[in-house]
Each structure stands twice: as structure tokens, then as C-alpha cells.
Amino acid sequence: MTPHIEQAIYGLVSTPVLHLVDRHDILTCLIKNGPLSAGAVADQLGLDGDTVERLLLVCVTFGIVRRDPAGAYRLTEEALPLFDRGNARYIGGFVEHLTLGAAERMQRLEEYLRRGKATVDATREGPYDIFYRDEESTREFMDAMWHLSHGVSKELAALADLPAAGLLVDAGGANGPFAAAALQQSPGLRAVVFDLPPVRPHLIRAGLAAGVADRLDFVAGDFFTENLPPGDLVSLGYVMSNWPDEECLHILRNAYRACAVGGRVLVMDRLFADDHTGPLATSVMNLLMQLETRGRHRTTAEYLALLTEAGFTDCTVRRSTGDKHLIIGHKAGDQRDRSAPAGGDEGA
Ligand SMILES: C[S@@+](CC[C@H](N)C(=O)[O-])C[C@H]1O[C@@H](n2cnc3c(N)ncnc32)[C@H](O)[C@@H]1O
Structure with missing residues (x-):
């Protein structure tokens, strides 16, 4: 399976994961204090360590963070400006828009498929x-x-x-x-x-x-x-x-x-x-x-x-x-x- 096809299949997971690690300051904590283990991040933020680790492991596969052999995480060079809230390229607000708004709207796609956009939107x-x-x-x-x-x-x-x-x-x-x-x-x-x-x-x-x-x-x-x-x-x-x-x-x-x-x-x-x-x-x-x-x-x-x-x-x-x-x-x-x-x- 090519990486693109694999990403397409697991796409349901990627945006909500990015939203969570941004919204709960997991990436911000790594930017400010990293490299850190998932346990250390969880302790600093009062979050569940096992869940933090699983989220970060997904982020590793997206190239958002890197994990060193000792299990400490830090952001990749490419991801750093996109998740640093002080950077002009910060993308968190758009990821939030996708997660909170677009995800809900996606459910309308099937209606559009069956009945056409003009008909469905006529009453909206x-x-x-x-x-x-x-x-x-x-x-x-x-x-x-x-x-x-x-x-x-x-x-x-x-x-x-x-x-x-x-x-x-x-x-x-x-x-x-x-x-x-x-x-x-x-x-x-x-x-x-x-x-x-x-x-x-x-x-x-x-x-x-x-x-x-x-x-x-x-x-x-x-x-x-x-x-x-x-x-x-x-x-x-x-x-x-x-x-x-x-x-x-x-x-x-x-x-x-x-x-x-x-x-x-x-x-x-x-x-x-x-x-x-x-x-x-x-x-x-x-x-x-x-x-x-x-x-x-x-x-x-x-x-x-x-x-x-x-x-x-x-x-x-x-x-x-x-x-x-x-x-x-x-x-x-x-x-x-x-x-x-x-x-x-x-x-x-
Ligand atoms: C997708 S946003 C783009 C915002 C910004 N220009 C940018 O590049 O990010 C489209 C903008 O058009 C504005 N807009 C939509 N309908 C409008 C209308 N009838 N008259 C004036 N502005 C309108 C919206 O309020 C919104 O700010």
C-alpha cells in the first residue's frame, strides 16, 4: 500500500488527533520544554499518560514529532512553525475549524450525492x-x-x-x-x-x-x-x-x-x-x-x-x-x- 493510500484510509483519525494535541497544549509543551517523554508531558499538563503516548505515536507517523531511542518526543523542523502559537504560520485555528465544523458538515455529503446540493440547500x-x-x-x-x-x-x-x-x-x-x-x-x-x-x-x-x-x-x-x-x-x-x-x-x-x-x-x-x-x-x-x-x-x-x-x-x-x-x-x-x-x- 502506498503512503498516500494508507493516509487516505486512516484520514478519519488524523485531523482530530492534531486538534487534540494542539488544543491540550501537548505540542506547545514539547515546543517549550522538549524533548520530553509522554509521561513527563502528561505530568506537566495533568493528562493521561497512556493516551498522550498513543496520540504522540500517531503524530510520529505523520512527521509532526520525532521520538528518540530513549522515548523522548520533539517537534520536527517542518511541523514546528505550524504548531507554534507565536509563529505567523500557526495552523491550529484552521485545524480547529476542520475538526469542529467541517467534520459535522461532511455528513451532508451523502445527502448532496443522493439529492444534489441545490435541492438540499434550498431550505438552508x-x-x-x-x-x-x-x-x-x-x-x-x-x-x-x-x-x-x-x-x-x-x-x-x-x-x-x-x-x-x-x-x-x-x-x-x-x-x-x-x-x-x-x-x-x-x-x-x-x-x-x-x-x-x-x-x-x-x-x-x-x-x-x-x-x-x-x-x-x-x-x-x-x-x-x-x-x-x-x-x-x-x-x-x-x-x-x-x-x-x-x-x-x-x-x-x-x-x-x-x-x-x-x-x-x-x-x-x-x-x-x-x-x-x-x-x-x-x-x-x-x-x-x-x-x-x-x-x-x-x-x-x-x-x-x-x-x-x-x-x-x-x-x-x-x-x-x-x-x-x-x-x-x-x-x-x-x-x-x-x-x-x-x-x-x-x-x-
Ligand atoms: C473565506 S473568508 C476569507 C477571509 C480573508 N479574506 C482571507 O483571505 O482569509 C470570506 C470573507 O468574505 C466575507 N463575505 C462573505 N459574503 C460577503 C458579502 N456578501 N459581502 C462582504 N463580505 C462578505 C466573509 O465575511 C469572510 O470574511
Whole structure:
């Protein structure tokens, strides 16, 4: 059996195990005090030693921790930034989102299979009415967005060649993982996050924590029914993948109207390979998009076609080293910034 097939068979176990070892501070304890035996971790945290050992043994097979011959555990180099709560690449909030939310939603897949998504969802509320149904669920979703997006946003902000001054409108910007990274990178820039009303306190909190509150504003609104505020750049991170093509075009046309002449739209999303055969995270999230939203993931060509149809020109793709990439479209005009970073672009 290949490792991939084996992981597919035992996949039911992997995400809840990661959630438990993160949530109960087992990995944090190893990061702070390791290498430690399972018994020593259990004693420090007041947990059951046998269960800690079994969880850590599973983590060894996932390459999350290493076990030395004396039975002491420590995180692998690759896993360390992902489970270190102080690291921008910390992924715990997203693992929590998968465990608490997506696992429950997976049960709907069979209904979709039998009766079709449109029929099953006809009586359901919209995705964001569900995510923002109460304080706890809103916080959980906001944490997931921050942990999913903030780490890679630093790289995306660098790839975007941000101007030294001007206004970034981050549409559907949530608690500001991209806006904060952009403002940190470009001290003369200001940003407005345009999002649904429940997001406001989360954005304000995150802006203060990131030290950019004086240049970051929030405007509550609905990008299907209201105009986006005007700006020099309009960013759309993990927004297109929430919606079918028709709605994407509606949002992109709104972004086009909001964009200053010579400005740019920055779409940031996962990309399918041209033949849709991966990567794994994009295929998995494409399935989850079906359960959590009305969207899907797309290939480079599909994004370039959408941006072009909405009016943007000179559309290009710049790839990050992570899962989220940058698709840029220009609003033609005299002041257009056509500079390209090292590494080059994939053009339309
Ligand atoms: C998947 S999250 C992406 C968050 C963030 N941009 C990122 O890259 O992580 C999509 C965001 O779109 C916002 N959103 C959904 N429907 C919206 C609407 N009709 N108008 C404005 N924002 C909306 C949600 O509140 C959420 O913050």
C-alpha cells in the first residue's frame, strides 16, 4: 500500500488527533520544554499518560514529532512553525475549524450525492448566516481565517509589489490577515476592510494586535448589493472560491468600479493544476467549498478568464511558496504600475 493510500484510509483519525494535541497544549509543551517523554508531558499538563503516548505515536507517523531511542518526543523542523502559537504560520485555528465544523458538515455529503446540493440547500441559510450565527461560531471562523491566511499573506504582500502610499480595499477581508500584512510591509499605505457587520470587532482587535490600527478602517457592507469603497488596490482573499462564476463576476465588476484608473485587483486563492489533478489541499478544499459555501477552486486559466471578463487587463499569476497564490488584474490607465518582481509572471 502506498503512503498516500494508507493516509487516505486512516484520514478519519488524523485531523482530530492534531486538534487534540494542539488544543491540550501537548505540542506547545514539547515546543517549550522538549524533548520530553509522554509521561513527563502528561505530568506537566495533568493528562493521561497512556493516551498522550498513543496520540504522540500517531503524530510520529505523520512527521509532526520525532521520538528518540530513549522515548523522548520533539517537534520536527517542518511541523514546528505550524504548531507554534507565536509563529505567523500557526495552523491550529484552521485545524480547529476542520475538526469542529467541517467534520459535522461532511455528513451532508451523502445527502448532496443522493439529492444534489441545490435541492438540499434550498431550505438552508446562506453560508455566512451559518458561520456568523453566534459569537462562538464567529470567533471560531475568524480564528480559522487568520491562521489560514496571515502567514502566507506576508509573502503575498511582497509579491503584490504594494505601492508606497495609497488605499487598499480588502473586500471580504475578515479580521485582516492580508490587510495587516500589507500595512506592516508598506508603512505609507492605508487599508479598509469591507466585510459583513459581525466581522467589525474582530478586525478592530486584530488591527490593534498587529500594530496597524491607525491605518486600518472597517466598512460594513455586502459586496453583492453595495458598492465597494474606492481605492488604489482591491484585494479579494479566499473570496472567489466561495462563489459560482456568476457571483464572482458580480464581485469582480464591483472591484473594477472601485479601483482607481491605473489600479489593480489582487485575487488571492488556491489554484488547481491545469488538469485539476491536485494539489491535495486544493482538491480537499474544493470538496469542503461544496459543503461550506457555494464556491469551488479554479485553475489559473479560469481565474484569468474571469478577471478579463470583468474588465481587467494584463492579468498575471504570481505563485507563493504556500497554498494561496496571487492573480493580478490591472484597470487600464496612464499611471499603471507594470513592474514585475523577480521570478516572473504567468501571463494570460
Ligand atoms: C473565506 S473568508 C476569507 C477571509 C480573508 N479574506 C482571507 O483571505 O482569509 C470570506 C470573507 O468574505 C466575507 N463575505 C462573505 N459574503 C460577503 C458579502 N456578501 N459581502 C462582504 N463580505 C462578505 C466573509 O465575511 C469572510 O470574511
